[in-house]
Amino acid sequence: MTNPLPIDDVAIGGETIRLGQFLKFAGLLDSGGNVKEAIIDGFVAVNGEVDRRRGRQLELGDIVSFDGRRVRVCA
Secondary structure, three states, X not given: OOOOOXXXXXXXOOOEEEHHHHHHHOOOOOOHHHHHHHHHOOOOEEOOEEOOOOOXXXXXXXXXXXXXXXXXXXX
């Protein structure tokens, strides 16, 4: 099944970024406390799979989903 949500591209200026940092950088969440809770509670998915590791390294092309939005990691 295809996900109907559009994907926004967010350039990170490098090749990798941590999941928690990316959520704030992409404007999906606004504070570290909110990021931590959202990840631990399983509300964040990376490439369609829930990931509960704030320190997870994202790479170019990864797609992060949260709260009805999808954002792709770009250079």
